[in-house]
Amino acid sequence: MEGADQHICEERVFRKIFNECSRDLFNFLYYKYGAENHPEDLMQEAFTRLWDNCKKVSPEKARSFLFTVANNQMLNELAKKKTVLNYQKEDQVSQTNESPHYILEENEYMNRLQKAIEELTEEQRVAFLLNRVEGKKHREIAELLGISQKAVEKRIYKAVESLQQKIGNIST
């Protein structure tokens, strides 16, 4: 914390942190609460909180501060909407060569997967998607969430187990 340059209250520094963290934070909130609970607003709120505390938080701590705030954010919110995570529909073009049966089966699979992901616990879902969609390492996730690597691995495994159970086997 030497000199004013390093201060988060400096717009330049704040901006830098925003550029580095906003995407990750948004994705985290999206995984946690889904599209219907305004992850973008929640992300902005976390940054506003960081700004409110810009004198107390050092730039190195900003990232974990943001995630801690984001993680606790909705706890006292009411009217929380059901978690909805959308998947990208496949292009029409790539589907033209497939048989109607395949398309049907594929859609059904995606829907089952979507539902199963939405039904995971928040904790499992966040760790699982950060790992499988974002490709984040177990260690990185542990740091972000402030938990042990073992706990991360456990959550991911539990998620996989629950998903596999719900979506069932590939029909052959």
Next chain:
Amino acid sequence: MNNQEYIEKWLADTLSKEEKTLFEQTDAYRNLQRMDSALKRFTPPQFDAEASFEKIKLRRQKEAKVISLQWPAILRVAAALIIGASVLFYFSDTFFGSSELVYETGIGETREVVLPDQSIVTLNAKSSIAFSKENWQEERTVKLEGEAFFSVQRGEKFQVVTAKGTVTVLGTQFNVKDRNQFYEVICYEGRVQVAANSAPVQLTAKHAYREVRKQTTQAVLEIADTPTWLNKESEFESVPYQEVLSELERQYEVTVKTKDIDITQLYTGRFPNTDLTTALKSVTIPFGLTYQVNGKEILVLHGD
């Protein structure tokens, strides 16, 4: 190695070459593979980082208590009513038709907010409420941080939600206080239901529900018809001393520190919200304490 161990190793990417070859021939693996490739389609949506940053900047101005007049920008911000010490800008319903409305007070301020159904909320210092005007017809729900007095119009269920609990009423007057380790609901008229740490409890007039560090108590209080803070006085009945000092900090722009004092002891009494010296005397003399003022910092300590 069993299935679970294979999957765990696969997840951690620590399967040896031989193990991998073996595992890849199983159905379990094919199922995982399929899921993994399907997951790629769950990438989160894009968001406009620039617009987001602008909104954060806008919210930040709240700190400086500057009211920006860029209405279109404000409209895009959910819950961005910015009101400083001088309530020049009484809210305008037309501008905020569709988002959640937030009203807040600073240190030493109180303010009255009229809800869409003409129910009235009075906020004590350092408090905020939020509600959705859009959904008001279906759901009379107010989120509260801090302390407020509610005078509710008769009608459908009315709810006040704080971090620690929910108060449900039909039409009545009551006060909710949710501060740090302290949660208190006092019913002044009618009947309210409190659902917090314990099973739901019904309160009638002059009854209080209180939770201090998760300890629940109920009491009948000797109180006036409305909270004293509406008349610029803070009143306490058997309230932990720490909470009394916190209230002092919220009413006056000061930091209160203590030295060798039991801050869990219970205080009964009142102090004015407009005269710091009298207030300090009121909270120290009964306990045989004294205080030192050092700019904005106040130290409370033993009298001798």
